[in-house]
Amino acid sequence: MKDVAARAGVGLKTVSRVVNGEAGVTPDTERRVQEAIEALGFRRNDSARVLRKGRTASIGLVLEDLADPFYGPLSRAVEEVARAHGALLINGSSAEDPDREQELVLALCARRVDGLIVIPAGHDHRYLEPEIKAGIATVFVDRPAGRIDADVVLSDSFGGAREGVAHLIAHGHRRIAFIGDQPRIHTAVERLRGYRAAMEDAGLPVDERWVSLGSTDPARVTAATEAVLSGPDPVTAVFAGNNRVTVTAVRLLAGRETPVALVGFDDIELADLLGITVIAQDAAALGRTAAERLFRRLDGVSDEPAGVELTTRLIARGSGEIPPPAH
Amino acid sequence: MKDVAARAGVGLKTVSRVVNGEAGVTPDTERRVQEAIEALGFRRNDSARVLRKGRTASIGLVLEDLADPFYGPLSRAVEEVARAHGALLINGSSAEDPDREQELVLALCARRVDGLIVIPAGHDHRYLEPEIKAGIATVFVDRPAGRIDADVVLSDSFGGAREGVAHLIAHGHRRIAFIGDQPRIHTAVERLRGYRAAMEDAGLPVDERWVSLGSTDPARVTAATEAVLSGPDPVTAVFAGNNRVTVTAVRLLAGRETPVALVGFDDIELADLLGITVIAQDAAALGRTAAERLFRRLDGVSDEPAGVELTTRLIARGSGEIPPPAH
DNA sequence: GTGAAAGCGCTAACAT
DNA sequence: ATGTTAGCGCTTTCAC
Numbered sequence: 001m002k003d004v005a006a007r008a009g010v011g012l013k014t015v016s017r018v019v020n021g022e023a024g025v026t027p028d029t030e031r032r033v034q035e036a037i038e039a040l041g042f043r044r045n046d047s048a049r050v051l052r053k054g055r056t057a058s059i060g061l062v063l064e065d066l067a068d069p070f071y072g073p074l075s076r077a078v079e080e081v082a083r084a085h086g087a088l089l090i091n092g093s094s095a096e097d098p099d100r101e102q103e104l105v106l107a108l109c110a111r112r113v114d115g116l117i118v119i120p121a122g123h124d125h126r127y128l129e130p131e132i133k134a135g136i137a138t139v140f141v142d143r144p145a146g147r148i149d150a151d152v153v154l155s156d157s158f159g160g161a162r163e164g165v166a167h168l169i170a171h172g173h174r175r176i177a178f179i180g181d182q183p184r185i186h187t188a189v190e191r192l193r194g195y196r197a198a199m200e201d202a203g204l205p206v207d208e209r210w211v212s213l214g215s216t217d218p219a220r221v222t223a224a225t226e227a228v229l230s231g232p233d234p235v236t237a238v239f240a241g242n243n244r245v246t247v248t249a250v251r252l253l254a255g256r257e258t259p260v261a262l263v264g265f266d267d268i269e270l271a272d273l274l275g276i277t278v279i280a281q282d283a284a285a286l287g288r289t290a291a292e293r294l295f296r297r298l299d300g301v302s303d304e305p306a307g308v309e310l311t312t313r314l315i316a317r318g319s320g321e322i323p324p325p326a327h
Numbered sequence: 328m329k330d331v332a333a334r335a336g337v338g339l340k341t342v343s344r345v346v347n348g349e350a351g352v353t354p355d356t357e358r359r360v361q362e363a364i365e366a367l368g369f370r371r372n373d374s375a376r377v378l379r380k381g382r383t384a385s386i387g388l389v390l391e392d393l394a395d396p397f398y399g400p401l402s403r404a405v406e407e408v409a410r411a412h413g414a415l416l417i418n419g420s421s422a423e424d425p426d427r428e429q430e431l432v433l434a435l436c437a438r439r440v441d442g443l444i445v446i447p448a449g450h451d452h453r454y455l456e457p458e459i460k461a462g463i464a465t466v467f468v469d470r471p472a473g474r475i476d477a478d479v480v481l482s483d484s485f486g487g488a489r490e491g492v493a494h495l496i497a498h499g500h501r502r503i504a505f506i507g508d509q510p511r512i513h514t515a516v517e518r519l520r521g522y523r524a525a526m527e528d529a530g531l532p533v534d535e536r537w538v539s540l541g542s543t544d545p546a547r548v549t550a551a552t553e554a555v556l557s558g559p560d561p562v563t564a565v566f567a568g569n570n571r572v573t574v575t576a577v578r579l580l581a582g583r584e585t586p587v588a589l590v591g592f593d594d595i596e597l598a599d600l601l602g603i604t605v606i607a608q609d610a611a612a613l614g615r616t617a618a619e620r621l622f623r624r625l626d627g628v629s630d631e632p633a634g635v636e637l638t639t640r641l642i643a644r645g646s647g648e649i650p651p652p653a654h
Numbered sequence: 655g656t657g658a659a660a661g662c663g664c665t666a667a668c669a670t
Numbered sequence: 671a672t673g674t675t676a677g678c679g680c681t682t683t684c685a686c
């Protein structure tokens with residue numbers, strides 16, 4: 001910028017004015033400055049700008065895994081809102097590891113992102129308190145924050161699972177399995193709670209051998225699903241706790257001669273063709289809502305941290321309407 | 328940092344040494360500094376650090392759409408490599424708009440990202456020349472750069488499509504349609520070239536009405552596919568130019584009484600269950616290779632810009648092995 | 655082992 | 671309409 005000023009024969013501040021489109025520069029001076037900028041291939045150094053202005057015009061998004069088809073649309077939705085506010089998006093994947101989550105979040109804080117959207121892997125976010133106090137707005141998505149008061153945007157996991165299981169019950173099932181994600185993940189627990197509520201609503205007993213939480217690794221899910229389908233009194237329906245579980249369950253059930261009913265949490269591409277009944281949540285809406293909330297905070301709105309819950313939607317496509325086999 | 332120094336009763340540089348884990352501080356001093364850091368909730372301001380050091384430890388990735396299941400894994404792979412090198416990843420979606428691509432790229436340059444990975448939407452990247460000269464390493468992925476000499480990592484679109492179409496021919500088809508993406512997209516053109524090569528290899532004529540390039544919007548793809556399947560002499564097989572096209576084509580073909588063979592470029596989740604034969608490319612490898620190349624440049628390797636081409640893999644699952652109907 | 659001073663490139667505040 | 675000065679928070683250099 002110094003060089004540009006020298007070459008254009010003007011002061012530093014005049015160049016700054018031109019670069020930032022501020023008023024108070026004669027067209028002629030502006031032209032000379034522009035020429036110098038062209039000639040020198042100058043581009044404003046935003047790092048220096050940030051240092052001076054205090055705002056980075058960037059926000060951070062920490063999620064589990066960008067490669068998961070659930071998070072792609074969420075991230076994209078956040079990006080669109082950020083873009084509308086002139087901000088860039090820094091993405092990080094925690095790989096469901098609390099330490100890595102913290103490492104990422106703190107790295108983003110050190111860069112002084114203006115705001116942070118976090119899909120938490122851990123359960124204790126007190127480490128964020130000084131940062132939030134220092135002015136980094138934070139919104140949690142998909143799962144609530146741990147031990148800290150913060151904005152949070154969730155899907156109605158409990159209600160969605162309850163509706164899905166009730167749907168299976170309405171189609172005559174009495175023995176229904178629940179195969180879910182790790183018990184330390186909030187949504188997994190909530191969905192299991194929804195399952196239990198639906199069973200209880202219908203006055204049905206739950207055999208604990210029907211319930212299995214754990215890794216979404218295909219081998220684990222396959223083993224768990226096979227277990228509930230074997231034995232003297234197998235289940236006649238399966239409720240899958242998330243998209244990863246559903247995919248594996250569908251593969252497994254496709255190979256069986258006795259049809260087993262299935263409802264999965266999360267919609268999946270091509271689920272329509274495979275006739276998979278699901279409880280769909282709107283990942284993009286989740287991201288959009290969180291981002292809008294974040295930017296409202298950045299614009300100075302400072303009411304109490306609050307929670308928003310988005311509703312889910314049952315989409316019946318066949319697999320959830322398979323009746324139990326007649327004895 | 329000033330505050331920390333004051334509180335610990337040491338000089339500024341000593342704090343800096345502690346924060347960066349440099350040698351030359353007595354354990355006792357270090358402890359005092361650490362305490363002050365804790366008490367004040369201090370976190371190093373990386374913007375200032377960057378300004379001084381010249382490196383941001385961040386790279387930019389500009390792609391088409393993070394919500395597309397093809398780009399999620401690619402982005403994640405880039406992120407992993409970046410992480411291994413201590414860098415953060417700033418993502419941007421161009422939405423296939425050259426202006427937006429340029430806007431994003433230049434914004435990333437203004438932030439002085441150390442490097443840039445670009446899946447180009449436009450065809451003229453001369454605007455990047457001054458930036459590259461200024462030291463921002465750049466690698467193009469999935470599609471080559473336009474009018475500029477740069478590193479590029481591609482999949483073998485030509486070879487993959489040729490193999491896929493040859494596969495259909497080997498199963499007895501002679502009238503094969505090609506439904507692809509917009510003709511301004513390099514991969515679309517390459518895949519079409521592969522289609523033509525396979526047809527020519529087999530001595531088969533191509534009726535231009537079988538070929539359709541355009542938006543991957545479901546309505547467009549549906550119309551194009553229906554067109555090649557109607558009339559007096561319909562095609563007996565379809566080659567779909569990418570994952571978006573394949574998804575729509577599968578939906579359409581599923582509803583027909585006469586089976587139509589299909590091979591699609593790009594693998595899709597659950598394609599195994601639906602029996603869709605595909606030419607798979609490895610999105611993660613694409614991202615990984617590009618990122619490794621980028622960091623090699625950042626580490627000072629400065630040989631000539633070069634191109635890498637990753638091979639594709641035919642996965643036969645049924646849809647590509649359907650024979651043409653007997654007359 | 656430690657610290658003071660200079661300066662990275664920019665903008666805010668204040669001249670002119 | 672334009673220029674000058676100070677300083678954002680850090681690291682580098684060099685002196686102690």
